[in-house]
Amino acid sequence: AAGVIQSPRHLIKEKRETATLKCYPIPRHDTVYWYQQGPGQDPQFLISFYEKMQSDKGSIPDRFSAQQFSDYHSELNMSSLELGDSALYFCASSSRLTGAYEKLFFGSGTQLSVL
Amino acid sequence: KQEVTQIPAALSVPEGENLVLNCSFTDSAIYNLQWFRQDPGKGLTSLLLIQSSQREQTSGRLNASLDKSSGRSTLYIAASQPGDSATYLCAVGGGGNKLTFGTGTQLKVEL
Secondary structure: OOOOEEEOOEEEEOOOOOEEEEEEOOOOOOEEEEEEEOOOOOOEEEEEEEOOEEEEEOOOOOOEEEEEOOOOOEEEEEOOOOHHHOEEEEEEEEOOOOOOOOOOEEOOOEEEEEO | OOOEEEEOOEEEEEOOOOEEEEEEEOOOOOOEEEEEEEOOOOOEEEEEEEEOOOOEEEEOOEEEEEEOOOOEEEEEEOOOOHHHOEEEEEEEEOHHHOEEEOOOEEEEEEO
16 A cells, blocks of 8 residues: 655755755645654654645744645755754645544655754 | 653563553643554554544554543553564644654563
8 A cells, every 4th residue: 555655765964955855645645744753752743734725833943834735745845954953754644535534644754864 | 732741761571471551641632642653764653543532442462542531541562572662652633633742662572
């Protein structure tokens, strides 16, 4: 079965650079979520999208932006990177159509290292 | 603000033992509670989802209970196996399907 696909798996950037993380949800899933997990920490909710519209916002810095495209894939854009942005970034998807909306399927994550 | 705590932070058991992982949360106004498994370098795998109106859910050797009024959940793993070694995360579901995660219990099942 198809799962949530994230790219790239690993990303190394310098301070003040920009990064773009991509997420491809499970086919026919209409909702995408982004989470950030720092070293030794629990995942923190950043932002979510439903049907290409932002549906909720968590602790996402102003330097970050995200969007969901017409094919339902989502991109997380991160600018002016700081050392503290080094983390594992997860994308998850769910579907409001299947009646299992609350069951989130997570991707393998993108490990971002800021040097 | 919802806070989720998991005890113990780490656990090492011999193969075959039954074990219990604990999760507590501060705000009982939840939509659901989920248990995830996280393997190193991999994503989160959903194990069990308990709706706020339910008391427990079972899947194979796993059983999760929920006591919303006391803000507690437990994950029971029967007859543990080395393949169960992973970090187990408890997550409380709030409005907008946002999850608040605990810091996890790192489980090691030894031969």
